[in-house]
Amino acid sequence: MVAEAQKNHAATASATEKLQGQAEANQELVSKVGGAVQRIEKRTEERVSQAVEQVAGEAGQVVTANLDASNERAERIIAATAKLEARQLWSAAAAMCLVLLPVAVVVAGLWMAVAGLITGAQWALDVDGSVWLGIGRWLVVGAGLAGVGYALFTSVRWFTALVETWRGRGMPKWPKWRR
Secondary structure (H helix, E strand, O other): OHHHHHHHHHHHHHHHHHHHHHHHHHHHHHHHHHHHHHHHHHHHHHHHHHHHHHHHHHHHHHHHHHHHHHHHHHHHHHHHHHHHHHHHHHHHHHHHHHHHHHHHHHHHHHHHHHHHHHHHHHHHHOOOOOHHHHHHHHHHHHHHHHHHHHHHHHHHHHHHHHHHHHHHHOOOOOOHHHO
């Protein structure tokens, strides 16, 4: 029994030594695996940071390209707006001329009527005592004044019709496709 106990004790000691060797091998394996995991984590971290930098760089390029395209569109819109403003300026100048033309016609007609009346009266009065010459000249002055009066009446009627047209009844509109 003692021999068998010694034998069991020796077997137990041998098994214990084997288990300790295996435990040391497991610890060595765990430390190797831990080192490998740390290296993998570092590599993964580096790759992720490189990927992030690359994506950020590409995104920056895309944003820059979009900004450049937006700036070009804005410049084209500004140029088109400047063209429209120039056209509107010329349109306003033309409208002003169209408004001033009838006014100038009416004012010139009035001026000519007054000048004709004064000149005609002087001419009609300068007859050197001839009654029939005075009557004839006054008839001519009257006919002239009637013609001037009719011309003024027609000019004023034309001007009021033009103003009424401009106020909305017949003012030309932009075509619908231009809106």
